[in-house]
Structures are given as C-alpha cells and as structure tokens.
Amino acid sequence: MLQKKICMLGSFAVGKTSLIRRFVESIYSDVYQTTVGVKIDKKNTQVHGKEVSLVLWDIYGEDDYQKMRWTYLRGASGYLLVADGTRKATLEKAVSLEQRVREEVGAIPFVLVINKSDLIRDWELDSALESQLAAQGWSILHSSAKTGEGVEESFSLLTQKMLG
C-alpha cells in the first residue's frame, strides 16, 4: 500500500492534535492538552480508489518554549498548516511557517486549515487576507475538530494534492 507522511504544523493550541484524533479515532475533547514532543498516528484511507496509508506527524506547536526541528519534515509528502480562526496571530504564524518550509525543504503540497469553525462568531481573521492567500493558490478549508466539519475533507484534499 502507498504510504505518505503528513506533518501537522501551526501555532500552539490551534487544534492539530484534535484534528488528528477526530480524523483517526473520531473523538474530541474540549480540554486543551498541550503536545510535548512528537506523536505519530496512522490511518488508511482511499482516494480515487487508491488505498493510501497516511502517517500523521503531530508536531508540537512552535512558540517561545519549543522550536521546530526541520528534520521532522524530512520525507514528508505534504503538510496541514493549521490556524485558529479565533486568534488572528495564528494565521500570521501559519503564513510565516509556510515560508520557512519552502526555504527548508522546498515546495511540497499543503492545505491551510482554519480550525474552530464551531466558534465562527468569535473569529477575528481578516477575510481579505484569506482571499489574498487563496488568490495565490493556497488551498484553504475551514474545519472544526469539535463537530468534525471539514476534517475529512482537509486530509482528503491534501492526500489528493500529494498524489498529484
């Protein structure tokens, strides 16, 4: 079976771990548990009739306390760039991470997932910036690890992009 490595990148507390848990185990917890280190999960999925084994690298959110090791991206076929719709700074961080990934490992497929769509009333993202990024060719999806909205779609879209 085809195996593809996917990395989850984004600021802390944007919901990277929750997205994986929703995708792999179909569960969600409201309690924020910070990720220390790296957790790896696997999920087999089908895209356009092809069986694919996704190896999901849940990498801790970079901040002042933990800096990303770029070696984790070695061998990755793509990555999900996760931002929190209720925290504008996390989208700025996502934009900055994308730029660094391009510098470190080159251009690989990615999807920007703006998480926490269940809290859409509290979103403070600038829709203009989102439109600009989309105009540059970014694939952007809204998701909610809590309700499951957009989760399957995000991984599926990324897998499609990775398979070309």
Next chain:
Amino acid sequence: MPDILEKALAEMGFALLEHRGNGEFLAIARLPAWFLEIWTEAGTGSGPIPISRQSPFLENFLLEAENYWKSPESAVCQSETWIEKSLSGREIPVQAKAMLLSGQRILTLFSPVSQFREQTKILQTARNALLDHERLAREIQKKEILLHCIVHDLSQPLSVMHVVMDSLSDESISERSKQFLALGKHASNQQETMIRQVLQTFSDDLSASLDAGTGGNASCDLLECARKTMTSLGPTFEAKCVRLAVASTVDFEAKWLVVAEESRLQRIFSNLLENALRYTPAGRGVTVGVENEGDFLRAYVDDEGPGLPQDLRPEQIFGLFMKGKQGGGKAGLGLYFCRITVERWGGSIGCVNLPEKGSRFWFCLSRAAGRTASPSPVAHDTSNSFSSEHEPKPLRSLRILFADDQEDIRTLTAYQLKRSGHKVVIAKDGKQALRAFRSAPFDVALLDQEMPGMTGDEVARAIRKAEHGKKKRIFLIASTGNTTSEDSRRLKQAGFDEILGKPFRLEDLNLVLSASLAAKSAARIPSIPAGPPGASFAELVTRIGGDEKLLKRMIRTFLRDTPKRLAGIADAIRRNNPEALASLAHALKGSVSIFGAESARKHSQELQDLGRASEVFGASEAFALLKEEIAKLQANLRGYANQTPARPKSNHAKRQRPPRNRGKRRR
C-alpha cells in the same frame, strides 16, 4: 557485560542496542519493561530487532545517527522526546541517543517519564497563561468598544429627551400633562442612572485591567514598537509581495518615547499595517515613519493603494463597524480601536490622501520625556478660570458658541440657551466651531466630543493655542459621555475648564454656566459673610442674575447630585483613587461655590489638592469636615427651595421674607 551492570541499566530504564545495519539492532543488555511493551517481539528471542520499521520517528532519527556514526566528532546526536504507543494503547515518552563506543554503533533508548511529565506541566501552565492573556486582551478591546457604544449611542437620545422635557416644562400645559411630564422625567432619569452605573462598572473594570498592564503612566518607544510589529507582520507582507519598510528620513538614533502602553501601541500599528496591506497591490510598498510634531510625536503608515474612499470622510473611516467596500476587514473594529485608544492617551488620529498615490494613516501621541518639562495645557479650576481683566457679564448675556453634530440636540439646546437669554452661535462640527471662534468673541464654548472633522479635544487644543499670549480666554465646556476620571484628565489636558456629562439636563448646563459666572464674579461681588454656611436667598438670586426659578432648579440639582458626589468621594478615598478624588472634589467645589459656602469650598479644595498630590490617605479628616459643612448647606438650601416666589425682580432682595430656618442659622 556483567550481569549486575545489565540489571542496573534495565532498572534505570535504559535500552542499549548495537546497530547491525539495515535498521536492525541487537540488544547488548537486558531490555527494560517499557521497551518490551512497545517492541514486543524483542522479548521473544535474541535475534535482531527491526525497531525502526515499527517507529517512523526512530527511522527518521537513524538518518541523523548514521551521519554521527560516520563522523562522531560532530555534535551529540540525541533526539527530542517522542511518544510511542504500547500494544495496550499506553503512551510512552521515549528519547534516543546515538553513541560510538569502542568502534561499536550504540543506540540508547530511554523513557524520561518524570522529566516528560514535569515538562508537560510547565508548558501546559505557560501556554494556558498565554491563551488567558490573549483572551483578556480581546475582552478588554470588546469592553472598550461596548463602553463607547453605551456612552455614545444611548446617551444621545437621552440628551434629546431631557431637553425636550425641559422645554415642555416651560410651556403652558395642563395639570394632567404636567403629571405625564413628571412621569417621563422620572423614567428618563432612571434610565440615565442605569447608563451611568453600567458605564462606571465597565470603567472601573477597564481601569483595573489597564492599570495592571501599564501602571497608569507607561511610556514606550514609538519606532521600536513600529519595528516589532513590522517584524511580526513581515511574512504576511511577503506572502502578498508587498514591500514593507521604514521611511529613509527616520532618525534611528533618536529616542521616540511616547505616552502609551506597548502592547496596545503594537496593536495600533498592527491594525494600521493590516489596513495598508489590504489596499496595497502586489509589487507596491508600505512605508512606516515617525516624526516630530511639537510636544507630540507622529507615526504614519503610507500605502500605495487607491487612496481613501471618496464616499467617506476621513473621520468616518475611524468609525465603529466601518468597513471598506473593497476587501474590508472582518468587523470594522480595527481602526475604531486605534482611534479610541489614541484618544484615550490624549492623542489624535487621522488619514489623508498622499499627493501622488495612496493614503497616509497617522496618529500623534504626547512625548513621554517632554511631559514633565513642558506640561500640557493646565486644567483650570472653575474658581479662577477668568483673569481679573476679564469683564464679568451678567448670566443672561453670555456669548455662547455651541457645537454638536446631532441636529436635534443642537436645535433644542440652542433654543433653551436662547430662552435663557444667552446669545448663541451654533456649529455642526468641529471645524465650523473653530471658524466661529476665530470670527467672533465668545464667553463660553460648549463643545461636543464626538464631532466629525475635528473632535472637541482638537477644537479645544486649537482654541487654547490661538489664545496663547492673550489675556482673555474663553471658558471651555466639554460635552461628553465619557466621564471617567481618565477621560476627565484627558479633557482637562486638552484645555477644557469644565466637563458636562452626557446626557445632560439644561439644569446641569446652567449649573456649569453659573459656576463660571459666580467664579468670575467673585472679585466684584462682596464676599459672603463668614459664619452662615452659604449666602442668603437674596444674595444667591442676585448672584445668578435675578432668576429665582433658575436658582431653585439649581438648588434642586445640587440637593439631588450632592449625595452621589459625596458617596463618590468616600468611594475614591476607600479605593485609594486620587484621580477620582480630585475630580469629584473639584466638581463639588464648583457647586458649593455657587451657593457661597466658603467653608465647604475650602474643604473641597483641600480634598482636590490631596487628590492631585496622590495623598488620599490624608483625606478622611477633610472629608469629615466637608460633610458637616455640606449638611448645613443642604439644610439651608432645602429651606430656600420651598420659598414662595413672585417678588418684583428689581427689589426682591429687600422684600424677601427670611427663610424659615434663617433664624436658626443666626443663632
């Protein structure tokens, strides 16, 4: 390996493995229990263990380890912690280290359980605190906006209701209509009280939050803040291919210290830069600069976009919920936040089209270093606002410049002022008010704060600047819904003499006008005889220009408002709030001055001085004395309020019957 050493290593939780190539390892010591939970087949025999095939993380790490084994002189090869799952689903933290010992390629695996737990706990606490801080910052911004909505949107119609009811009171209406009117007044008063309570609650809450973050008098470097914000937004600009730079004319060596709080100042820059980015096409640039502006420093953000929208005035762009048509922001709060924050710090903000292309968004803030050296316009007490050269005028002939952008308030208030005998020139915005000031002399200017074109603050500053070096100065009254102590300080710094809270009643306005008149008349009216707490009814009638009806209204207002002011002073003392103490004592001093209560005025002055000197702890004694004097004054005024009117104005003082309790006072 000696058995005892093997046991010790296993007990300590170390797994020692020798690399045999091809991702396979041989255990060279007894394997610890946690290892066997993950790599179960390792416990079944003594053959090679393909650990990396089971662990993508280890597989990745081994690429680094291979390099290390080839060139061991390089730095230590150790992994970060990663999580493996046992067959039972237990999550086990693991760390790996590659070593080259006696030519053997050794991989050590270790499960740092307690260290991992401790690290998780610390990071969890730190990140929770960061999230709480972000949430708090957002809440504060929401509260600030809500505060302004309450003040502005709710107070405006209430002002109209007050003025309408005051106007109706003066009409000939039936007794039944009077009853309805009284009910209406009662209801609008109740509503006003509720608005004030909500406002005060938010204001106290906000002040506490702000003080916690700034210490009240924070200063920071304008250029430094701009550059920090530019650094954090740099990738966003790059993503849109928009250049971001500091203007070449900026002096990088200079200190650009302003009165502001750093995180909010960065948010202002962030909002302005995001706004500039939104309208600047790819390939163009955004330039940030700072420059001197007298006692202020100006910061600006220039963009190369299409310029300001033609259908909006610059001041509208900073309005609440204002969004541009082309790719506007989410909520229309960003620029509004900039404005209210800058104005809260006593600064100003605006935007203009640039000569060739694009627009400039700018704001000015007071210099931090220059604040003590060259103070802002001094707050003037009611008691000495007019110089001795200023010719006093009777109350009925004040020349009043009245500016308010609300047509209904403008019309009704002007009507009332004219009915009271004043000469009134009305202006519908700040610029018109300034033009009127330049074209004719006025005794008083009553300026609304939230006006298009120029705010009341800006007009006041311009007026005080124009008066510089002149003997005459206009009496400036701010009409505003923002009546917190911080707002008062800001308005007084702008040059206002008095602040009239919105919604205001005509009585309040007359009280303020009378206070100014009484104060400037003090030099010419014989001083009130010492002893009785306050002037006689006849003296008071003379003092306010002969209008008994007005006097009685003023007395009623005084009797109604004074308990609240005293309670406010008590609260300020209890909370150790010098600004509130100074402000409330100042207001009370103006009120008691009208009634000639010299002792009460003196004690109010003491409290005001203590507040300004931040010596609240010494205020209790003066406050006790003030309360005694006020109690006496209130008793007298209650007697005056019940006096029968209808005496000829020319000699009413002579014919006036002594008030009921006058005799008591004299005893």
